[in-house]
Amino acid sequence: MSFDSPIRDLETLLKDIDAGKIQLPDFQRPWKWDVDRIRSLLASIAKGFPVGVVMTLETGSDEVNFAVRPLSGARTSNATPHFLLLDGQQRLTSLYQSLLGQEPVDSCDPRGKVMRGYFYIRIDASLDPDLDMEDDAIFFVKEDRVVRANFDRDVVADFSDMEKEIAAGVFPLNKIFDTSYTRKYSRQFHNSHPDSDNMLDDFFDGPLKQLSEYKVPVIELSNTTKREAVCTVFEKVNTGGVALNVFELLTATFAAGSADFRLNDDWTARKKKIVSLRPVLSGLENTDFLQAISLLASRKRRLNYSGESEKVPGITCKRKDILKLSLDDYLEWADRLTDAFIWAGQFINNQFIFRHQDLPYRTQLVPLAAIRVALGTDADLQGVARLITRWYWSGVLGELYGGAVETRFARDLEEVEAWVRGGNEPGTVAGASFNPDRLLTLRTRNSAAYKGIYALTMRGDVKDWIYNRTINQGSYQDFAIDIHHIFPQKWCATAGIDNALVQSIVNKTPISSSTNRFISAKAPSRYVAELAARAQITAEEIHASIAAHQIEVPHLLTDDFHAFFEDRRHRLLNLIASAMGKPVLTSDLYGRDDFELFDEAELIESGAE
Structure with a gap:
Protein backbone atom coordinates (compact mmCIF):
# COMPACT_ATOMS: atom_id res chain seq x y z
CA MET A 1 0.00 0.00 0.00
CA SER A 2 1.52 3.33 -1.10
CA PHE A 3 0.49 6.81 -0.07
CA ASP A 4 1.48 10.48 -0.13
CA SER A 5 1.07 12.98 2.69
CA PRO A 6 0.75 16.46 1.17
CA ILE A 7 -0.47 19.61 2.90
CA ARG A 8 -3.53 20.98 1.10
CA ASP A 9 -5.22 24.37 1.25
CA LEU A 10 -8.60 24.08 2.92
CA GLU A 11 -10.02 26.22 0.12
CA THR A 12 -8.75 23.75 -2.49
CA LEU A 13 -10.25 20.78 -0.64
CA LEU A 14 -13.62 22.46 -0.31
CA LYS A 15 -13.69 23.50 -3.97
CA ASP A 16 -12.75 19.95 -4.99
CA ILE A 17 -15.74 18.76 -2.95
CA ASP A 18 -17.93 21.33 -4.72
CA ALA A 19 -16.70 20.16 -8.13
CA GLY A 20 -17.15 16.47 -7.26
CA LYS A 21 -13.44 15.69 -7.41
CA ILE A 22 -13.70 14.48 -3.80
CA GLN A 23 -16.71 12.30 -2.98
CA LEU A 24 -17.69 9.66 -0.47
CA PRO A 25 -17.63 5.89 -0.98
CA ASP A 26 -21.18 4.71 -0.48
CA PHE A 27 -20.24 2.74 2.65
CA GLN A 28 -19.75 5.98 4.60
CA ARG A 29 -22.51 6.77 7.11
CA PRO A 30 -24.68 9.89 6.78
CA TRP A 31 -23.34 13.19 8.09
CA LYS A 32 -24.78 15.37 10.82
CA TRP A 33 -22.74 17.26 13.37
CA ASP A 34 -24.67 19.51 15.71
CA VAL A 35 -24.29 23.30 15.65
CA ASP A 36 -22.17 23.44 18.80
CA ARG A 37 -19.64 20.98 17.42
CA ILE A 38 -19.38 22.85 14.12
CA ARG A 39 -18.89 26.16 15.95
CA SER A 40 -16.07 24.59 17.97
CA LEU A 41 -14.42 23.35 14.76
CA LEU A 42 -14.66 26.80 13.14
CA ALA A 43 -13.22 28.45 16.26
CA SER A 44 -10.25 26.09 16.25
CA ILE A 45 -9.47 26.92 12.62
CA ALA A 46 -9.91 30.66 13.20
CA LYS A 47 -7.28 30.39 15.94
CA GLY A 48 -4.97 28.35 13.72
CA PHE A 49 -5.26 25.19 15.80
CA PRO A 50 -4.79 21.74 14.17
CA VAL A 51 -8.04 19.84 13.64
CA GLY A 52 -6.69 16.49 12.48
CA VAL A 53 -5.62 14.69 9.34
CA VAL A 54 -7.86 13.94 6.37
CA MET A 55 -7.50 10.64 4.52
CA THR A 56 -8.45 10.09 0.88
CA LEU A 57 -8.27 7.17 -1.54
CA GLU A 58 -7.33 7.69 -5.17
CA THR A 59 -9.86 6.30 -7.66
CA GLY A 60 -9.28 4.67 -11.04
CA SER A 61 -8.72 0.96 -10.43
CA ASP A 62 -10.73 -2.25 -10.03
CA GLU A 63 -9.75 -2.38 -6.38
CA VAL A 64 -11.20 1.09 -5.80
CA ASN A 65 -14.49 0.52 -7.58
CA PHE A 66 -17.24 1.60 -5.23
CA ALA A 67 -20.54 3.35 -5.60
CA VAL A 68 -20.03 6.98 -4.64
CA ARG A 69 -22.05 9.97 -3.53
CA PRO A 70 -21.28 13.66 -2.95
CA LEU A 71 -20.74 15.04 0.53
CA SER A 72 -23.93 16.35 2.07
CA GLY A 73 -24.80 19.73 0.58
CA ALA A 74 -22.34 19.55 -2.31
CA ARG A 75 -23.79 20.76 -5.60
CA THR A 76 -22.15 18.17 -7.87
CA SER A 77 -24.27 15.37 -9.27
CA ASN A 78 -22.64 13.34 -12.04
CA ALA A 79 -18.93 14.20 -11.72
CA THR A 80 -16.41 11.35 -11.57
CA PRO A 81 -14.37 11.69 -8.38
CA HIS A 82 -10.59 11.73 -8.32
CA PHE A 83 -10.50 10.83 -4.61
CA LEU A 84 -12.79 9.15 -2.10
CA LEU A 85 -12.90 10.52 1.41
CA LEU A 86 -12.14 7.82 4.00
CA ASP A 87 -11.55 9.94 7.09
CA GLY A 88 -12.67 13.51 7.70
CA GLN A 89 -16.25 13.36 6.42
CA GLN A 90 -17.74 15.11 9.44
CA ARG A 91 -15.10 17.85 9.48
CA LEU A 92 -15.02 18.54 5.74
CA THR A 93 -18.79 18.41 5.34
CA SER A 94 -19.16 20.85 8.24
CA LEU A 95 -16.54 23.16 6.74
CA TYR A 96 -17.94 22.89 3.22
CA GLN A 97 -21.46 23.79 4.31
CA SER A 98 -20.25 26.54 6.67
CA LEU A 99 -17.53 28.18 4.57
CA LEU A 100 -18.26 27.50 0.90
CA GLY A 101 -21.81 26.27 0.42
CA GLN A 102 -24.40 28.93 -0.34
CA GLU A 103 -27.32 26.92 0.99
CA PRO A 104 -28.09 26.93 4.73
CA VAL A 105 -26.02 24.59 6.89
CA ASP A 106 -28.19 21.51 7.54
CA SER A 107 -27.48 20.69 11.16
CA CYS A 108 -29.22 20.12 14.50
CA ASP A 109 -29.05 21.12 18.13
CA PRO A 110 -27.37 18.82 20.70
CA ARG A 111 -30.71 17.07 21.26
CA GLY A 112 -31.13 16.29 17.57
CA LYS A 113 -33.67 18.95 16.63
CA VAL A 114 -33.18 20.08 13.02
CA MET A 115 -31.51 23.47 12.60
CA ARG A 116 -30.81 25.17 9.27
CA GLY A 117 -28.92 28.41 8.98
CA TYR A 118 -25.59 30.21 8.66
CA PHE A 119 -22.50 30.83 10.77
CA TYR A 120 -21.25 34.37 11.46
CA ILE A 121 -18.26 35.85 13.25
CA ARG A 122 -18.34 39.04 15.33
CA ILE A 123 -15.44 41.17 14.14
CA ASP A 124 -14.67 42.98 17.38
CA ALA A 125 -15.03 39.89 19.58
CA SER A 126 -12.73 37.84 17.29
CA LEU A 127 -9.98 40.42 17.87
CA ASP A 128 -10.41 40.74 21.64
CA PRO A 129 -7.84 38.53 23.44
CA ASP A 130 -10.03 38.53 26.55
CA LEU A 131 -12.97 36.96 24.71
CA ASP A 132 -13.39 33.38 23.57
CA MET A 133 -13.59 32.70 19.85
CA GLU A 134 -16.06 29.83 20.24
CA ASP A 135 -18.35 31.31 22.88
CA ASP A 136 -18.20 35.02 22.05
CA ALA A 137 -17.20 35.47 18.40
CA ILE A 138 -18.70 32.69 16.25
CA PHE A 139 -22.46 32.18 16.28
CA PHE A 140 -25.26 30.51 14.31
CA VAL A 141 -28.33 32.22 12.83
CA LYS A 142 -31.41 30.51 11.39
CA GLU A 143 -31.81 30.47 7.63
CA ASP A 144 -33.79 33.73 7.41
CA ARG A 145 -30.76 35.41 9.07
CA VAL A 146 -32.99 37.07 11.69
CA VAL A 147 -32.53 36.57 15.43
CA ARG A 148 -35.80 36.62 17.37
CA ALA A 149 -36.85 36.38 21.00
CA ASN A 150 -40.06 36.24 23.03
CA PHE A 151 -41.35 33.21 21.10
CA ASP A 152 -40.28 34.79 17.79
CA ARG A 153 -42.40 37.89 18.36
CA ASP A 154 -39.47 40.29 18.83
CA VAL A 155 -36.60 40.84 16.36
CA VAL A 156 -33.29 41.05 18.23
CA ALA A 157 -30.95 41.25 15.22
CA ASP A 158 -31.26 41.20 11.44
CA PHE A 159 -28.41 40.08 9.14
CA SER A 160 -30.50 39.57 6.02
CA ASP A 161 -28.33 41.78 3.79
CA MET A 162 -24.80 43.16 3.70
CA GLU A 163 -25.80 46.60 4.98
CA LYS A 164 -27.33 45.05 8.09
CA GLU A 165 -24.33 42.73 8.59
CA ILE A 166 -21.96 45.70 8.47
CA ALA A 167 -24.12 47.70 10.84
CA ALA A 168 -23.99 44.84 13.31
CA GLY A 169 -20.23 44.32 12.82
CA VAL A 170 -20.55 40.67 11.76
CA PHE A 171 -19.19 38.75 8.76
CA PRO A 172 -20.87 35.72 7.11
CA LEU A 173 -18.42 32.81 7.16
CA ASN A 174 -19.73 31.30 3.93
CA LYS A 175 -18.28 34.34 2.09
CA ILE A 176 -14.65 34.06 3.20
CA PHE A 177 -13.52 32.69 -0.20
CA ASP A 178 -15.68 35.12 -2.20
CA THR A 179 -13.19 37.92 -3.07
CA SER A 180 -15.77 40.17 -4.76
CA TYR A 181 -17.97 39.97 -1.66
CA THR A 182 -15.09 40.70 0.73
CA ARG A 183 -13.95 43.72 -1.38
CA LYS A 184 -17.47 45.14 -1.44
CA TYR A 185 -17.89 44.42 2.28
CA SER A 186 -14.58 46.21 3.01
CA ARG A 187 -15.54 49.34 1.07
CA GLN A 188 -18.94 49.64 2.67
CA PHE A 189 -17.59 48.81 6.13
CA HIS A 190 -15.01 51.62 5.97
CA ASN A 191 -17.64 54.03 4.70
CA SER A 192 -19.95 53.08 7.56
CA HIS A 193 -17.23 52.94 10.22
CA PRO A 194 -14.74 55.74 9.42
CA ASP A 195 -13.47 55.68 13.02
CA SER A 196 -12.94 51.93 13.24
CA ASP A 197 -9.12 52.32 13.64
CA ASN A 198 -8.32 49.69 11.02
CA MET A 199 -10.37 47.07 12.89
CA LEU A 200 -11.54 45.42 9.66
CA ASP A 201 -7.98 45.26 8.32
CA ASP A 202 -6.91 43.53 11.53
CA PHE A 203 -9.81 41.14 11.14
CA PHE A 204 -8.96 40.35 7.52
CA ASP A 205 -5.28 39.85 8.39
CA GLY A 206 -6.10 37.84 11.51
CA PRO A 207 -9.09 35.49 12.02
CA LEU A 208 -10.37 35.72 8.44
CA LYS A 209 -6.94 34.95 7.01
CA GLN A 210 -6.56 31.99 9.40
CA LEU A 211 -9.84 30.63 8.07
CA SER A 212 -9.31 31.33 4.36
CA GLU A 213 -5.66 30.21 4.21
CA TYR A 214 -5.89 27.26 6.58
CA LYS A 215 -3.79 24.21 5.64
CA VAL A 216 -4.93 20.62 6.08
CA PRO A 217 -2.59 17.60 6.26
CA VAL A 218 -3.85 14.85 3.97
CA ILE A 219 -2.94 11.19 3.63
CA GLU A 220 -3.64 10.14 0.04
CA LEU A 221 -3.79 6.37 -0.48
CA SER A 222 -3.01 5.22 -4.00
CA ASN A 223 -5.54 3.36 -6.12
CA THR A 224 -3.43 0.22 -5.82
CA THR A 225 -4.63 -0.16 -2.21
CA LYS A 226 -6.39 -3.51 -1.75
CA ARG A 227 -9.99 -3.61 -0.58
CA GLU A 228 -9.03 -5.47 2.58
CA ALA A 229 -6.57 -2.69 3.39
CA VAL A 230 -9.28 -0.09 2.76
CA CYS A 231 -11.50 -1.89 5.25
CA THR A 232 -8.72 -2.13 7.81
CA VAL A 233 -7.64 1.49 7.39
CA PHE A 234 -11.21 2.71 7.70
CA GLU A 235 -11.71 0.76 10.93
CA LYS A 236 -8.53 2.22 12.40
CA VAL A 237 -9.28 5.84 11.56
CA ASN A 238 -13.03 5.78 12.15
CA THR A 239 -12.78 5.49 15.93
CA GLY A 240 -15.49 8.09 16.49
CA GLY A 241 -18.13 6.22 14.51
CA VAL A 242 -19.34 2.73 13.72
CA ALA A 243 -16.62 0.40 12.47
CA LEU A 244 -16.81 -0.44 8.78
CA SER A 433 -13.98 -32.09 25.56
CA PHE A 434 -15.81 -30.95 28.65
CA ASN A 435 -14.04 -30.44 31.95
CA PRO A 436 -16.41 -31.53 34.76
CA ASP A 437 -15.11 -28.75 36.99
CA ARG A 438 -16.54 -26.31 34.47
CA LEU A 439 -19.98 -26.95 35.96
CA LEU A 440 -18.88 -25.17 39.12
CA THR A 441 -18.05 -21.97 37.20
CA LEU A 442 -21.04 -21.85 34.85
CA ARG A 443 -23.23 -19.26 36.55
CA THR A 444 -24.55 -16.80 33.92
CA ARG A 445 -25.64 -16.61 30.29
CA ASN A 446 -22.29 -15.10 29.39
CA SER A 447 -21.10 -18.62 28.67
CA ALA A 448 -22.11 -20.70 25.66
CA ALA A 449 -21.79 -23.90 27.70
CA TYR A 450 -24.21 -22.47 30.30
CA LYS A 451 -26.80 -21.81 27.61
CA GLY A 452 -26.18 -25.23 26.11
CA ILE A 453 -26.68 -27.13 29.36
CA TYR A 454 -29.80 -25.09 30.05
CA ALA A 455 -31.19 -26.29 26.71
CA LEU A 456 -30.17 -29.90 27.39
CA THR A 457 -32.15 -29.92 30.64
CA MET A 458 -35.33 -29.38 28.59
CA ARG A 459 -34.80 -32.48 26.45
CA GLY A 460 -37.47 -35.13 26.66
CA ASP A 461 -40.76 -34.93 28.52
CA VAL A 462 -39.69 -32.13 30.85
CA LYS A 463 -42.59 -30.16 32.36
CA ASP A 464 -43.15 -27.05 34.37
CA TRP A 465 -44.02 -27.94 37.95
CA ILE A 466 -47.23 -25.93 38.24
CA TYR A 467 -48.68 -26.03 34.75
CA ASN A 468 -47.57 -29.63 34.13
CA ARG A 469 -47.13 -28.96 30.42
CA THR A 470 -44.18 -30.32 28.52
CA ILE A 471 -41.72 -27.53 27.74
CA ASN A 472 -41.67 -26.83 24.03
CA GLN A 473 -41.60 -23.77 21.81
CA GLY A 474 -45.22 -22.90 22.56
CA SER A 475 -45.27 -23.44 26.32
CA TYR A 476 -41.86 -21.79 26.67
CA GLN A 477 -43.38 -18.54 25.46
CA ASP A 478 -46.81 -18.98 27.03
CA PHE A 479 -45.56 -19.53 30.56
CA ALA A 480 -42.41 -17.37 30.44
CA ILE A 481 -40.07 -20.29 31.04
CA ASP A 482 -36.61 -19.31 32.21
CA ILE A 483 -33.76 -20.77 34.22
CA HIS A 484 -34.23 -20.48 38.00
CA HIS A 485 -32.72 -21.82 41.22
CA ILE A 486 -33.79 -25.21 42.58
CA PHE A 487 -32.57 -24.56 46.12
CA PRO A 488 -33.65 -20.89 46.57
CA GLN A 489 -30.92 -18.32 47.06
CA LYS A 490 -32.30 -16.91 50.29
CA TRP A 491 -32.77 -20.32 51.82
CA CYS A 492 -29.20 -21.26 50.86
CA ALA A 493 -27.82 -18.05 52.33
CA THR A 494 -29.56 -18.77 55.63
CA ALA A 495 -28.28 -22.35 55.57
CA GLY A 496 -24.70 -21.16 54.96
CA ILE A 497 -24.33 -22.81 51.55
CA ASP A 498 -21.35 -21.64 49.49
CA ASN A 499 -22.74 -19.05 47.06
CA ALA A 500 -20.48 -20.33 44.26
CA LEU A 501 -22.38 -23.63 44.41
CA VAL A 502 -25.75 -21.91 44.75
CA GLN A 503 -25.21 -19.89 41.56
CA SER A 504 -23.87 -22.83 39.56
CA ILE A 505 -25.99 -24.15 36.73
CA VAL A 506 -26.16 -27.39 38.71
CA ASN A 507 -28.61 -25.63 41.02
CA LYS A 508 -30.75 -24.23 38.19
CA THR A 509 -33.49 -25.57 35.97
CA PRO A 510 -36.11 -24.32 33.49
CA ILE A 511 -39.43 -23.45 35.14
CA SER A 512 -42.12 -20.82 34.63
CA SER A 513 -42.08 -17.44 36.27
CA SER A 514 -45.21 -18.49 38.21
CA THR A 515 -43.49 -21.57 39.58
CA ASN A 516 -40.45 -19.54 40.54
CA ARG A 517 -42.59 -17.03 42.40
CA PHE A 518 -44.42 -19.84 44.18
CA ILE A 519 -41.15 -21.39 45.31
CA SER A 520 -39.85 -18.02 46.49
CA ALA A 521 -37.47 -18.56 49.44
CA LYS A 522 -39.11 -21.76 50.69
CA ALA A 523 -37.16 -24.81 51.74
CA PRO A 524 -37.31 -27.47 48.99
CA SER A 525 -39.04 -29.93 51.36
CA ARG A 526 -41.80 -27.37 51.84
CA TYR A 527 -42.33 -26.26 48.26
CA VAL A 528 -42.31 -29.84 46.93
CA ALA A 529 -45.18 -30.70 49.25
CA GLU A 530 -47.06 -27.52 48.41
CA LEU A 531 -46.54 -27.79 44.63
CA ALA A 532 -48.79 -30.85 44.40
CA ALA A 533 -51.66 -28.95 45.99
CA ARG A 534 -51.01 -25.87 43.86
CA ALA A 535 -50.90 -27.91 40.62
CA GLN A 536 -53.82 -30.08 41.83
CA ILE A 537 -51.99 -33.33 41.23
CA THR A 538 -50.77 -36.17 43.44
CA ALA A 539 -47.47 -36.22 45.29
CA GLU A 540 -46.28 -39.00 42.99
CA GLU A 541 -47.05 -36.90 39.93
CA ILE A 542 -45.20 -33.85 41.19
CA HIS A 543 -42.25 -36.03 42.19
CA ALA A 544 -42.13 -37.46 38.66
CA SER A 545 -42.34 -33.97 37.16
CA ILE A 546 -39.43 -32.77 39.30
CA ALA A 547 -37.38 -35.91 38.64
CA ALA A 548 -37.60 -35.27 34.87
CA HIS A 549 -35.42 -32.21 35.51
CA GLN A 550 -32.50 -34.51 36.41
CA ILE A 551 -33.24 -34.09 40.13
CA GLU A 552 -33.21 -36.79 42.82
CA VAL A 553 -36.40 -35.84 44.69
CA PRO A 554 -35.49 -37.43 48.07
CA HIS A 555 -32.61 -34.94 48.39
CA LEU A 556 -35.13 -32.09 48.10
CA LEU A 557 -37.45 -33.72 50.63
CA THR A 558 -34.63 -33.80 53.15
CA ASP A 559 -33.24 -30.36 52.19
CA ASP A 560 -29.87 -31.99 51.60
CA PHE A 561 -28.19 -29.50 49.29
CA HIS A 562 -24.82 -31.23 49.01
CA ALA A 563 -26.27 -34.66 48.23
CA PHE A 564 -28.56 -33.03 45.67
CA PHE A 565 -25.69 -31.06 44.13
CA GLU A 566 -23.38 -34.03 43.74
CA ASP A 567 -26.08 -36.22 42.28
CA ARG A 568 -27.31 -33.61 39.81
CA ARG A 569 -23.78 -32.74 38.78
CA HIS A 570 -23.33 -36.33 37.64
CA ARG A 571 -26.70 -36.31 35.91
CA LEU A 572 -25.80 -33.16 33.97
CA LEU A 573 -22.49 -34.71 32.99
CA ASN A 574 -24.47 -37.65 31.66
CA LEU A 575 -26.51 -35.25 29.51
CA ILE A 576 -23.32 -33.60 28.27
CA ALA A 577 -21.66 -36.90 27.43
CA SER A 578 -24.81 -38.07 25.65
CA ALA A 579 -25.01 -34.89 23.56
CA MET A 580 -21.32 -35.03 22.63
CA GLY A 581 -21.36 -38.78 22.05
CA LYS A 582 -18.34 -39.50 24.20
CA PRO A 583 -17.58 -40.40 27.84
CA VAL A 584 -16.70 -37.72 30.37
CA LEU A 585 -14.11 -38.22 33.08
CA THR A 586 -15.79 -37.22 36.31
CA SER A 587 -14.94 -36.90 39.95
CA ASP A 588 -17.02 -36.23 43.03
CA LEU A 589 -16.63 -33.12 45.13
CA TYR A 590 -14.16 -34.95 47.32
CA GLY A 591 -11.74 -35.74 44.51
CA ARG A 592 -12.58 -39.42 43.88
CA ASP A 593 -12.26 -40.10 40.16
CA ASP A 594 -14.26 -42.49 38.04
CA PHE A 595 -15.12 -42.86 34.39
CA GLU A 596 -18.78 -42.41 33.50
CA LEU A 597 -19.56 -44.85 30.69
CA PHE A 598 -22.73 -44.47 28.66
CA ASP A 599 -24.82 -47.04 26.89
CA GLU A 600 -24.32 -46.75 23.12
CA ALA A 601 -28.06 -47.03 22.47
CA GLU A 602 -28.64 -44.13 24.84
CA LEU A 603 -26.08 -42.02 23.00
CA ILE A 604 -27.68 -42.80 19.66
CA GLU A 605 -31.18 -42.08 20.91
CA SER A 606 -30.15 -38.82 22.53
CA GLY A 607 -28.08 -37.66 19.58
CA ALA A 608 -30.94 -38.26 17.16
CA GLU A 609 -33.34 -35.91 18.94
Missing part, protein backbone atom coordinates in the same frame (compact mmCIF):
# COMPACT_ATOMS: atom_id res chain seq x y z
CA ASN A 245 -17.37 -4.12 8.05
CA VAL A 246 -17.17 -6.12 4.86
CA PHE A 247 -20.90 -5.76 4.30
CA GLU A 248 -20.69 -1.99 3.82
CA LEU A 249 -17.71 -2.36 1.53
CA LEU A 250 -19.45 -4.98 -0.62
CA THR A 251 -22.60 -2.85 -0.67
CA ALA A 252 -20.60 -0.10 -2.35
CA THR A 253 -18.80 -2.57 -4.64
CA PHE A 254 -21.97 -4.32 -5.82
CA ALA A 255 -23.74 -0.99 -6.35
CA ALA A 256 -20.88 0.17 -8.57
CA GLY A 257 -21.32 -2.95 -10.70
CA SER A 258 -25.11 -2.83 -10.87
CA ALA A 259 -27.08 0.31 -10.24
CA ASP A 260 -30.23 -1.82 -9.84
CA PHE A 261 -28.90 -3.94 -6.96
CA ARG A 262 -28.66 -2.74 -3.37
CA LEU A 263 -27.10 -5.32 -1.09
CA ASN A 264 -28.48 -3.75 2.06
CA ASP A 265 -32.05 -3.81 0.73
CA ASP A 266 -31.67 -7.42 -0.37
CA TRP A 267 -30.28 -8.49 3.01
CA THR A 268 -32.96 -6.59 4.92
CA ALA A 269 -35.70 -8.47 3.04
CA ARG A 270 -33.98 -11.82 3.58
CA LYS A 271 -33.48 -11.28 7.29
CA LYS A 272 -37.09 -10.19 7.70
CA LYS A 273 -38.20 -13.46 6.10
CA ILE A 274 -35.81 -15.55 8.21
CA VAL A 275 -36.75 -13.92 11.51
CA SER A 276 -40.49 -13.98 10.78
CA LEU A 277 -40.25 -17.76 10.52
CA ARG A 278 -37.50 -18.35 13.08
CA PRO A 279 -37.41 -15.61 15.76
CA VAL A 280 -34.52 -17.38 17.47
CA LEU A 281 -32.33 -16.03 14.64
CA SER A 282 -33.16 -12.37 15.26
CA GLY A 283 -29.51 -11.76 16.17
CA LEU A 284 -28.26 -12.97 12.78
CA GLU A 285 -25.95 -10.40 11.21
CA ASN A 286 -25.29 -9.44 7.61
CA THR A 287 -21.65 -10.50 7.95
CA ASP A 288 -22.80 -14.00 9.03
CA PHE A 289 -24.67 -14.29 5.75
CA LEU A 290 -21.66 -13.14 3.74
CA GLN A 291 -19.37 -15.57 5.54
CA ALA A 292 -21.67 -18.43 4.57
CA ILE A 293 -21.78 -17.14 0.97
CA SER A 294 -17.99 -17.14 0.91
CA LEU A 295 -17.83 -20.70 2.28
CA LEU A 296 -20.12 -21.98 -0.45
CA ALA A 297 -18.53 -19.99 -3.27
CA SER A 298 -15.02 -21.13 -2.31
CA ARG A 299 -16.28 -24.73 -1.87
CA LYS A 300 -17.60 -24.61 -5.44
CA ARG A 301 -14.23 -23.40 -6.71
CA ARG A 302 -12.58 -26.26 -4.87
CA LEU A 303 -15.00 -28.82 -6.31
CA ASN A 304 -14.41 -27.44 -9.81
CA TYR A 305 -10.64 -27.53 -9.44
CA SER A 306 -9.18 -29.21 -12.50
CA GLY A 307 -5.64 -29.74 -11.22
CA GLU A 308 -4.13 -27.36 -13.73
CA SER A 309 -2.58 -25.09 -11.11
CA GLU A 310 -0.26 -26.03 -8.29
CA LYS A 311 -2.42 -24.76 -5.43
CA VAL A 312 -5.79 -26.32 -4.68
CA PRO A 313 -8.36 -23.59 -3.90
CA GLY A 314 -9.21 -23.51 -0.20
CA ILE A 315 -12.60 -23.24 1.44
CA THR A 316 -12.54 -19.92 3.24
CA CYS A 317 -14.57 -17.06 4.66
CA LYS A 318 -11.86 -14.72 5.88
CA ARG A 319 -12.40 -11.03 5.30
CA LYS A 320 -10.02 -10.77 2.37
CA ASP A 321 -11.90 -13.60 0.63
CA ILE A 322 -15.33 -12.12 1.33
CA LEU A 323 -14.15 -8.87 -0.25
CA LYS A 324 -13.36 -10.81 -3.45
CA LEU A 325 -16.96 -12.01 -3.80
CA SER A 326 -18.73 -10.92 -6.96
CA LEU A 327 -22.39 -10.05 -7.27
CA ASP A 328 -22.80 -13.27 -9.27
CA ASP A 329 -21.37 -15.25 -6.33
CA TYR A 330 -23.86 -13.63 -4.00
CA LEU A 331 -26.86 -14.17 -6.25
CA GLU A 332 -25.93 -17.79 -6.92
CA TRP A 333 -26.10 -18.80 -3.25
CA ALA A 334 -28.33 -16.24 -1.54
CA ASP A 335 -31.68 -17.97 -2.05
CA ARG A 336 -30.45 -21.41 -1.03
CA LEU A 337 -28.69 -19.94 1.93
CA THR A 338 -31.79 -18.05 3.06
CA ASP A 339 -33.69 -21.35 3.11
CA ALA A 340 -30.75 -22.97 4.91
CA PHE A 341 -30.81 -20.39 7.70
CA ILE A 342 -34.54 -20.97 8.09
CA TRP A 343 -33.74 -24.68 8.37
CA ALA A 344 -30.97 -23.89 10.87
CA GLY A 345 -33.47 -21.95 12.98
CA GLN A 346 -35.71 -25.01 13.15
CA PHE A 347 -32.70 -27.16 14.01
CA ILE A 348 -31.91 -24.78 16.87
CA ASN A 349 -35.51 -24.91 18.09
CA ASN A 350 -35.31 -28.71 18.03
CA GLN A 351 -32.40 -28.41 20.46
CA PHE A 352 -34.77 -26.59 22.86
CA ILE A 353 -33.27 -23.19 22.18
CA PHE A 354 -36.17 -20.81 21.64
CA ARG A 355 -34.86 -17.25 22.20
CA HIS A 356 -31.97 -15.50 20.50
CA GLN A 357 -30.47 -14.56 23.88
CA ASP A 358 -30.26 -18.27 24.73
CA LEU A 359 -28.38 -19.16 21.55
CA PRO A 360 -24.96 -20.44 22.67
CA TYR A 361 -23.04 -19.26 19.60
CA ARG A 362 -24.49 -17.08 16.85
CA THR A 363 -21.29 -17.74 14.91
CA GLN A 364 -21.96 -21.48 14.70
CA LEU A 365 -24.98 -20.73 12.52
CA VAL A 366 -22.59 -19.88 9.67
CA PRO A 367 -21.16 -23.38 9.13
CA LEU A 368 -24.50 -24.97 10.11
CA ALA A 369 -26.34 -23.19 7.28
CA ALA A 370 -23.51 -23.84 4.82
CA ILE A 371 -23.56 -27.54 5.75
CA ARG A 372 -27.30 -27.63 5.03
CA VAL A 373 -26.75 -26.18 1.55
CA ALA A 374 -23.91 -28.61 0.85
CA LEU A 375 -25.90 -31.67 1.99
CA GLY A 376 -29.28 -30.60 0.67
CA THR A 377 -32.21 -32.68 1.90
CA ASP A 378 -29.79 -35.40 3.05
CA ALA A 379 -29.29 -33.25 6.14
CA ASP A 380 -32.75 -34.39 7.30
CA LEU A 381 -32.00 -38.10 7.08
CA GLN A 382 -32.12 -39.59 10.56
CA GLY A 383 -28.54 -40.82 10.64
CA VAL A 384 -27.17 -37.62 9.12
CA ALA A 385 -29.20 -35.46 11.50
CA ARG A 386 -27.74 -37.42 14.42
CA LEU A 387 -24.19 -36.64 13.29
CA ILE A 388 -24.94 -32.95 12.70
CA THR A 389 -26.43 -32.79 16.18
CA ARG A 390 -23.28 -34.32 17.70
CA TRP A 391 -21.16 -31.83 15.81
CA TYR A 392 -23.32 -28.96 17.03
CA TRP A 393 -23.16 -29.95 20.70
CA SER A 394 -19.45 -30.69 20.49
CA GLY A 395 -18.92 -27.10 19.41
CA VAL A 396 -21.19 -25.69 22.11
CA LEU A 397 -20.06 -27.78 25.07
CA GLY A 398 -16.44 -27.76 23.97
CA GLU A 399 -16.77 -23.95 23.77
CA LEU A 400 -15.05 -23.88 20.42
CA TYR A 401 -16.73 -20.99 18.64
CA GLY A 402 -15.55 -17.95 20.58
CA GLY A 403 -13.06 -15.49 19.08
CA ALA A 404 -11.77 -15.67 15.51
CA VAL A 405 -13.18 -18.92 14.12
CA GLU A 406 -13.22 -18.44 10.33
CA THR A 407 -10.73 -21.29 9.89
CA ARG A 408 -12.95 -23.62 11.95
CA PHE A 409 -15.97 -22.66 9.82
CA ALA A 410 -14.18 -23.74 6.66
CA ARG A 411 -12.87 -26.93 8.23
CA ASP A 412 -16.30 -27.82 9.62
CA LEU A 413 -18.02 -27.45 6.25
CA GLU A 414 -15.52 -29.73 4.55
CA GLU A 415 -15.15 -32.25 7.36
CA VAL A 416 -18.81 -32.60 8.38
CA GLU A 417 -19.80 -33.12 4.75
CA ALA A 418 -17.16 -35.84 4.44
CA TRP A 419 -18.14 -37.37 7.82
CA VAL A 420 -21.78 -37.95 6.90
CA ARG A 421 -20.60 -39.65 3.72
CA GLY A 422 -18.45 -42.11 5.66
CA GLY A 423 -15.33 -40.10 6.46
CA ASN A 424 -13.56 -39.46 9.75
CA GLU A 425 -14.91 -37.45 12.66
CA PRO A 426 -14.51 -33.70 12.14
CA GLY A 427 -11.86 -32.00 14.23
CA THR A 428 -14.58 -30.13 16.13
CA VAL A 429 -16.09 -33.45 17.26
CA ALA A 430 -12.86 -35.31 17.86
CA GLY A 431 -11.19 -32.43 19.68
CA ALA A 432 -14.10 -31.32 21.85
